[in-house]
Amino acid sequence: MVLTKWQQYWKDQLATWYGMLLHEGQYLDPVMRNIEKFLDDSQQTVTGKVFVSLQPYRFNIDGIKSDFDMMNAGFGQYGEMNEGWSADDVKGFTKNSGKSVENPPLCAGKK
Numbered sequence: 001m002v003l004t005k006w007q008q009y010w011k012d013q014l015a016t017w018y019g020m021l022l023h024e025g026q027y028l029d030p031v032m033r034n035i036e037k038f039l040d041d042s043q044q045t046v047t048g049k050v051f052v053s054l055q056p057y058r059f060n061i062d063g064i065k066s067d068f069d070m071m072n073a074g075f076g077q078y079g080e081m082n083e084g085w086s087a088d089d090v091k092g093f094t095k096n097s098g099k100s101v102e103n104p105p106l107c108a109g110k111k
Contacts, residue, residue, distance in 0.1 A: 014039065048065050
């Protein structure tokens with residue numbers, strides 16, 4: 001896995017739209033170029049090797065090796081350990097993240 005949760009989400013969404021638009025003959029619509037740019041950009045970290053076992057009528061994925069593998073043990077730790085953020089860090093992050101909801105930007109001509 002080399003894409004974040006949200007990169008994968010939007011890649012899936014846009015791929016569905018791209019296929020639908022292509023099927024409907026909308027290939028020349030400029031939005032197709034926009035989607036293509038996103039899809040191309042999302043592939044920048046998709047590199048490495050895939051190890052597979054071939055069987056009659058099927059295959060198994062045995063593993064992958066990529067410098068960008070986010071499931072690699074060296075990338076992070078999973079579970080209950082928390083060595084990166086203190087409780088105060090989490091409170092500060094949550095408070096800052098909530099500011100955009102608390103005070104949304106001025107829009108629609110309202111001042």
